[in-house]
Amino acid sequence: MTGSWFLRSLFEILKYAFAKAVKDPDFVNVINRMGGSSVVYLDRVQMNKYVDEMFLKFGEIIEALKAKEAKDQNSGPMEKGDSFWNMQQLGQMS
Numbered sequence: 001m002t003g004s005w006f007l008r009s010l011f012e013i014l015k016y017a018f019a020k021a022v023k024d025p026d027f028v029n030v031i032n033r034m035g036g037s038s039v040v041y042l043d044r045v046q047m048n049k050y051v052d053e054m055f056l057k058f059g060e061i062i063e064a065l066k067a068k069e070a071k072d073q074n075s076g077p078m079e080k081g082d083s084f085w086n087m088q089q090l091g092q093m094s
Contacts, residue, residue, distance in 0.1 A: 015043070 021027050022041040031039050042050060 019043075 019041050022039045028039050
């Protein structure tokens with residue numbers, strides 16, 4: 001019983017500490033100086049939603065790239081302007 005109480009308490013302490021840290025101007029400045037992207041705190045529910053959305057988005061991109069690659073392999077040599085990474089040919093995926 002005490003082990004699960006300890007873990008829940010530790011989780012709450014860490015959750016609070018991370019939420020507080022990302023609002024601290026000194027922390028944000030350090031991350032910005034290191035070339036990091038914007039600092040955003042996501043709780044467990046928000047992070048799960050974000051990961052699920054990114055998984056779907058990148059899954060669609062990967063499938064489109066696989067289809068393009070298969071098409072390119074079956075259509076002979078690439079022509080000028082063809083590019084594996086040309087997202088216009090893959091369609092707008094945002």
